[in-house]
Amino acid sequence: MSKQGYHHGNLRQALVSAALKLIEEKGPTGFTLSEAAKSAGVTPAAVYRHFAGREDLIAECARQGYMIFGDLLEHAWHEGKPSALAAFSSVGRAYLAFAKKYPGHYMAMFESGISPNRSPELSAVAAKSSAAMERATRALMEHVPPEKRPPAAMVAAHVWAMSHGVVELYAREGNRSPFAPEDLLESGIGVYLRGLGLIKPD
Known part of the structure; x- marks a missing residue:
């Protein structure tokens, strides 16, 4: 060229x-x-x-990734309605789908060491993604009695961490698991939600 x-x-x-x-x-x-x-x-x-340098270039990759990611989470949330539980599960699956379809963006966002607070533009789009996850969580937590209800932000962080762990350990090429990543995440979220009383025991 x-x-x-x-x-x-x-x-x-x-x-x-x-x-x-x-x-x-x-x-x-x-x-x-x-x-x-x-x-x-x-x-x-x-x-x-x-x-200005390589980090600025990676930060722009991350910014564009967060834009795509936020849109996917928003779409997953609306696609899963009217059930808050269905919408919540749809948001979790969207996380895995994004990591698979946009691996370069995903790594720029979560594995580069670039802080979401590096610039106002990057911070804004990263916050949009977090807000989509927390909104789905808040809707679901409304079904938990107030005295037993954990903070929505904490539950969202737990599910985000679970999703990230599944991606890192089992959704990458060459990382083998006896179960599909989607099944691992769904079962993990199921155990978590049963603990909150949102799903009846099997």
């Missing part, structure tokens, strides 16, 4: 796309800006017109 320097049609997004592929192949810290530039077909110097 020939070098296109500063005349690339959409250099910023081309660099993001190149970085996402490199993140999938090598991890968020396994590539250089020069590699991203080469993959995008531009000179390394051209990168600095848009990004």
Whole structure:
């Protein structure tokens, strides 16, 4: 591919796309800006017109990932209605679906060490994702007696951690489990919700 320097049609997004592929192949810290530039077909110097360094490029990958992630969670929430339980389960499944379909974004968001508070833009889209999970949790917690009701934010954090653990341990290529990741997450959430009295014991 020939070098296109500063005349690339959409250099910023081309660099993001190149970085996402490199993140999938090598991890968020396994590539250089020069590699991203080469993959995008531009000179390394051209990168600095848009990004101060590799972390800024990864942060933009994460920002775009959170935008997709938040939209998926919102869609899952509305798709699962009218039952709060169905909607809650749908949100959990959306987490796994996102990690599978957008691995580069997922790793940029959760495995790069980039803080969601790095910039106001990144913080805003990350907060949207958290809000979608907490909204689903609050609706579900309304079915728990007030005196036994844990904070919705805590339950959302538990389910988020459970989903993340399933992705990290069993949803990655080469990580084998006798059960499908979706089944592991669903059964884990089921045990959790039974403990809260939201699902009757089998």
